[in-house]
Amino acid sequence: MLRGGHNGSLPAPVKTSPSLVRRDRRTAGWLLLAGVAVVLMGLAEETTVLGRTSVWWHLLPVTVGLAAVTVQRRFPLTVLGIAVLTAALDLAWGWSLASVLVLWEVLYTGALAWPWAWVERLRRAVVGLSVAALVVSGIVRLDLRDAANIGLLAFAVLVTPVWWAVDVRRQADLAELAARNAEHDRQTAVREERARMARDLHDAVAGDLASIALQAEGGLRHAAAGTPERNALNAIRASGVRAVGELTRMITLLRRDGDQAADDLTTAPGLDLVGDLVRHAERSGLAVQAQVDPPPELPVAVDHAAYRIVQEALTNAARHGAGEAQLRVSGDDDAVGVEVRSRGRRTTVVPGSGLGLLTMRERAEGLGGEFESGWEGTGSGDQDWWSVRARIPVQA
Known part of the structure; x- marks a missing residue:
């Protein structure tokens, strides 16, 4: 909504835009054409206080008023004064509808753009002038009907x-208020849902993960050094501790408001920690050939999304693949690319929900990037490769 100055100040120049300036110029042009049409259709009087004159003289004050309309957002009071004077001059030349249209445009835009205090004064002024016209015409003409018409x-x-x-202004204010209330209700619902999710994660998941890590640590006390059992328990304990840390961070993030959550994103893991993901995957029995060369100084959101895609892709490779994977992270000034390939299928198929692939796609496409996954081959043999590829623009 257009506003100028503070509630008690003079109508200051309204901050406008090129589109509004063009709108004023188009309006002035159309009103000039309307003025010409008014004259051609005989909707202008020839009788003036000085006698009969050409109706084309009405275009002179109208043109002056319309020239002022083109700058009415920069000089609101001045333009209003010019519009009133040109209307009075036009009335002295008789009367024409064109001058009325010019005055309408200036009054309408002023009431739409000025601060409310001055709009109230303008409203009282025009009502007072209308009553004054009624009273004065009644006194001068001594005819109630003429006075009422005037x-x-x-x-x-x-x-x-x-x-x-x-x-129009009040309707816009009501619409703006309704939009703010709707946004407030939406944010409240989001906060309540985030709090509920945080409680559920804490009560239903975090405890079980911590218990898994503790039981694995207890089992390590009875497992002989260097045995496959001890290596497996070490991997289980490390995974459990890591998952508890990630879940704790997620719960904290869910409990924070939007600004705090955005601040917390600056501490989120990025591609500089891909080495930890590779070592974690190798502890789970996955042989990983890694080539990591990301662009320097990635935006935080892009860096974090790429990290999570690598993490999920390696997890899927460990769960579903035959034990061998290739990781490649590369990029340039325009985008960062992630590719993870895993060979074959596990002998024992681990069921999956497909949510991992969906999450990776959402992370990439949510930042304006691309994501694809599928078999390089039929997918029926041990030598076929399952690949995951993502490309995220740096300026996402």
């Missing part, structure tokens, strides 16, 4: 555009 005409010319603009 009062109604003054009301239509002066009050109607102001009333119309005030109504």
Whole structure:
């Protein structure tokens, strides 16, 4: 909504845009054409206080008023004064509908753009002028019917555009208030849902993960050094501790508001920690050939998304693949690319929900990137490769 100054200040130049300036110029052009049409259709009087003149003289004050309309957002009070003077001059030349349209435009835009305190003063002024026209015409003409007609005409010319603009402005304010309330309700619902998710994760998942890590640590006390059992228990304990840390961070993030959550994103893991993911995958029995060369100084959101895609892809390779994977992280000034390939299938198929692939796709495409996954071959043999590829723009 257009506003100028503070509530008690003079109508200052309204901060506008090129589109609004073009709108004012187009309006002035159309009103000039309307003025010419008014003259051609005979909707302008020839009788003036000085006698009969050409109706084309009406275009002179109208043109001056329309020139002022093109700068009405920079000089609101000045333009209003010019519009009133040109309307009075046009009235002295008789009367024409074109000058009324110019005055309407200036009053409407002023009531729409000025601060509310000055709009109230403008409204009182036009109502007062309309009443004054009624009273003065009644005294001068001594004819109630003529006085009523003049009062109604003054009301239509002066009050109607102001009333119309005030109504538009109030409707816009109500719509803005409704939008703010809806946004507030949405944010409240999101906060409540985040809090509920945080409670559920803490109560239903975090305890079980911590228990797994503790039981694995207990089992290490009875497992002989260097045995496959001890290596497996070490991997289980490390995975459990890591998962508890990740889950704790997620719960904390869910409990924070939007600004705090955005701040917390700056500490989120990125591609500089891919080496930890590779070592974790290798402890799980996955042989990984890694080539990591990401672009320097990636945006935090892009860096974190790429890290999570690598993490999920390696996890899937360990769960579903035959034990061998290739990781390649590369990029340039435009984008960062992630590719993870895993050979064959496990003998014992670990069931999956497909949510991992969906999450990776959402992370990539949510930042304007691309994601694809599938078999390089039929997928029926041990020598076929399952590949995951993502490309995320650096300026996401």
